[in-house]
Amino acid sequence: MTATAPRYMTRFRCLADACEDTCCAGLVVLVSEPRLQRLKQAVAGTPDAERVETFIRLEPDASPGDDAVIAKREDGHCVFLDARKTCSLHRAYGEAALPDACATFPRVATRWAHGLEVTGSLACPEVARLCLLAEDAVDTVPVSEDLALRPETARSLGGGDSEDAWTQHAAAVRSTALSVLQRRELPFAARLFALGQLGLRLDGFYCRGTEVFHGDAREGAEALLTEVLRAFTLPETLTALHGGFAALSLPGGPWVGICAAVLKSRLGAVRSERFLTLAELVLESYGGVDLLPDDAWRRYSERRERLSPGLAQRVEQYLRHHAVNHWLRHPFTDAPRVLDYVFRMALREAVLCWTLFGHPTVVALCAEVAADTAESRARLDAAAVECFQLIAKHVEQAPQLHALAQGLAGSGGDETLGRMLVLLKGL
Ligand code: SF4
Known part of the structure; x- marks a missing residue:
């Protein structure tokens, strides 16, 4: 057992011709x-x-x-x-x-300094099901390298350059971020806000190409990094950040406008019938392609309020598992800064949540004020798997999403964190 994987990958078996999708399509x-x-x-x-x-x-x-x-x-x-x-x-x-x-999909293998990690792509519906629905799905467990099928093709991070502080400290930074995401006593949006604050604190000295960790300054920079990371493991830090975040009040229209713009940007570019049908139904539920953001926000908020607490907790699990899997699957070191990575992640979570609450099954569940029964849970689960899989496959890696994120994020630092607040509004 020389590799690790989130537990759901140990349960994965390809559904082959019983699958609702085809991996290579799109x-x-x-x-x-x-x-x-x-x-x-x-x-x-x-x-x-x-x-x-x-x-x-x-x-x-x-x-x-x-x-x-x-x-x-x-x-x-x-x-x-x-x-x-x-x-x-x-x-x-x-x-x-x-x-x-073709041989390895939906497995994603990455070789970190500490060993091989195998994760999965939610573009596969069976991975989405396993990752989102089981409570223990994203716990990290030891596995054989064979789980990657072709471990020799794993992407290698770093390259052993001891002066590259950005990759050298990546595992410690990621571990802190994952621990923040798991603080379920705080609302999911507050956890993302805390990650944004972590990114802001790191911005000045820990980023791609940093030279602060060189020579005599290295010891001081490492001590500062340790101190910042430690602070974000303390409940009092997170509680204080949550207090500040909860006191903020922003209109919801811009949040809806951004989510709708992302979905609409893919309508002309994707050929998948499943995706196009879902996108059209979701947009329709909010008032159509020319929806009015404030009216669409009202519809969204009403649905969220009407979902029973048990089912709302289920939604929190989908978003949390998606976010944890994102940190495991996409190394944050591909971004120039931690804040940049967190901003894009917040945009992804916003689009997913908004899409889910526009899914016809969820609209119906909210209209019924459905209790948390096995049947309503199964319906919500099926809608979530469909939304998260189709968004993973046709939206999350699309150039339109990256271009939009680039424009929305602004020039970095305080400005980016301020703009990120808009993305957290509906979560
Ligand atoms: S999408 Fe996943 S479950 Fe479906 S055929 Fe491809 S690998 Fe198998």
């Missing part, structure tokens, strides 16, 4: 040159040789060394998908012939 599947050669050897002398030659190619604007891309059909599915919704290459030539992305 995703760009890249194929490295060595993997392409291996596949060509596997199909040599068969009718598939010509198909591989035709359908797996470099993009017209590719540079030497870039990965090839597998062509898609008009409906967005992979050209090698068969009528049973299974991969024809897998069936004929086995798992070893597949490109890395």
